[in-house]
Amino acid sequence: MNNNTPYIWVDGNIITSDESGCTLLEHGLHYGTGVFEGIRCYPTANGPAIFRLDAHMKRLQAGAEVLGMNIDIHQLSQAALDVLHANQHQSAYIRPIIFYGAGSLGLDVGDQLVTHSVVASMPWKSHLGEAAENKGVWMKTSSVRRVPASSVPPLKLCGTYVNSIIAKREATQAGFEEALFLDPDGRICEATGENVFMVKNGIVTAVEHHDALPGITRDTIISLAQAEVRPVYLKELLNADEVFLTGTSAEVAPVTRIDNTQFEIGPVTRRLQTLYQDLVHGRLPQHTAWLTRVRKWAA
Numbered sequence: 001m002n003n004n005t006p007y008i009w010v011d012g013n014i015i016t017s018d019e020s021g022c023t024l025l026e027h028g029l030h031y032g033t034g035v036f037e038g039i040r041c042y043p044t045a046n047g048p049a050i051f052r053l054d055a056h057m058k059r060l061q062a063g064a065e066v067l068g069m070n071i072d073i074h075q076l077s078q079a080a081l082d083v084l085h086a087n088q089h090q091s092a093y094i095r096p097i098i099f100y101g102a103g104s105l106g107l108d109v110g111d112q113l114v115t116h117s118v119v120a121s122m123p124w125k126s127h128l129g130e131a132a133e134n135k136g137v138w139m140k141t142s143s144v145r146r147v148p149a150s151s152v153p154p155l156k157l158c159g160t161y162v163n164s165i166i167a168k169r170e171a172t173q174a175g176f177e178e179a180l181f182l183d184p185d186g187r188i189c190e191a192t193g194e195n196v197f198m199v200k201n202g203i204v205t206a207v208e209h210h211d212a213l214p215g216i217t218r219d220t221i222i223s224l225a226q227a228e229v230r231p232v233y234l235k236e237l238l239n240a241d242e243v244f245l246t247g248t249s250a251e252v253a254p255v256t257r258i259d260n261t262q263f264e265i266g267p268v269t270r271r272l273q274t275l276y277q278d279l280v281h282g283r284l285p286q287h288t289a290w291l292t293r294v295r296k297w298a299a
């Protein structure tokens with residue numbers, strides 16, 4: 001049994017993580033026909049709480065609709081709370097995934113396929129590792145294009161993440177931590193698992209791009225920083241005073257290098273990092289509506 005994730009919620013039941021009974025012919029395994037979320041739970045003075053659970057569930061539902069899946073987000077929200085409780089996790093990453101299972105390997109999806117729902121929770125640190133906290137993230141502009149929204153909607157559809165994985169691999173093999181997706185006109189799109197912000201003369205700008213995932217951390221920072229939202233070209237980004245990334249996993253991560261251009265970790269990024277940590281840990285009373293408390297652990 002996995003010691004970090006002893007229990008997992010599968011199709012309505014909490015089971016041990018090695019008894020899922022998935023087959024090797026799951027449709028989702030072969031074609032990436034699934035949708036997932038990345039959510040976080042943080043300890044607060046009132047016990048563990050999930051950050052922006054409703055927003056994550058709405059985005060999950062939007063992705064499920066694209067694949068013709070009916071999901072019950074109330075049940076999945078409760079499942080997230082239940083699995084945290086079962087695993088006794090206070091600080092965790094929560095991974096709901098809904099995917100098509102066995103039934104056919106044809107490319108039609110629908111009732112002929114079983115739909116599986118899984119919610120796991122696990123201890124977590126930023127997937128960008130140490131870099132996100134200390135050195136700052138080094139980014140390489142990618143030769144890979146982000147899948148355009150006109151081909152696949154920018155939601156958390158499983159198969160689409162091969163796009164991010166190929167781009168990230170190119171960047172890490174060249175000694176960088178992250179890839180920066182640009183569109184053919186040189187506008188910034190996003191990173192492989194984060195949205196992009198810049199600061200110039202004290203003004204915080206959230207990069208806007210129709211192919212980018214509508215990030216929930218991005219939305220949070222726009223509101224905290226009263227950021228402006230507009231398209232940004234690479235040339236302007238390279239000329240910024242500060243650049244940072246936002247994501248559930250990466251939180252607010254300073255960028256200190258894009259290709260050969262270096263950036264300092266500036267005061268605005270530092271202030272927003274602190275504010276974000278205060279927010280998710282329940283220390284900003286005006287934002288507690290964004291936190292869903294996990295019921296108290298059984299004594």
Ligand code: PMP
Pocket residue numbers: 038164190191192193194195212213214215216217218246247248249
């Ligand atoms: N872009 C992509 C491609 C992502 O996978 C993520 C992570 N979900 C983000 C941006 C950031 O989104 P969020 O703040 O909702 O985690």
